[in-house]
Amino acid sequence: MRSWYPPAATVSAAVYDELLRAPSMSVGSYVIPAGTADPQQPHTEDEVYIVLAGSARLETPGGSAAAVPGAVLFVPAGEEHRFVEIADDLHVIVVFSPAEHTGATPAAVSPPAR
DSSP states (O other): OOOOOOOOOOOSSOEEEEEEEETTEEEEEEEEOTTOOOOOOOOSSEEEEEEEEEEEEEEETTEEEEEOTTOEEEEOTTOOOEEEEEEEEEEEEEEEESOTTOOOOOOOOOOOOO
């Protein structure tokens, strides 16, 4: 088992820190200060964002969603996406599957049955 606890730090630009890496996934912390731009580009891996703190919107070509504490947001591999309207410093945990920068071809993803 490994554990990680986020540091109490203030940043002036978006910062991503990888926390864990395994062949099937990687996990990181992403912090974007209020009022700044999200510089990320599409990835070759599926992504899940778990919002810990802050307030923003996640925009994709298919729509947008509120990025507020407790939200779990999914972006499929290759899809353009960006956090916008960052009103409060945004702190998210990012899960890539497979691990970020592996260049693997993503599998088709279906939403869970309700």
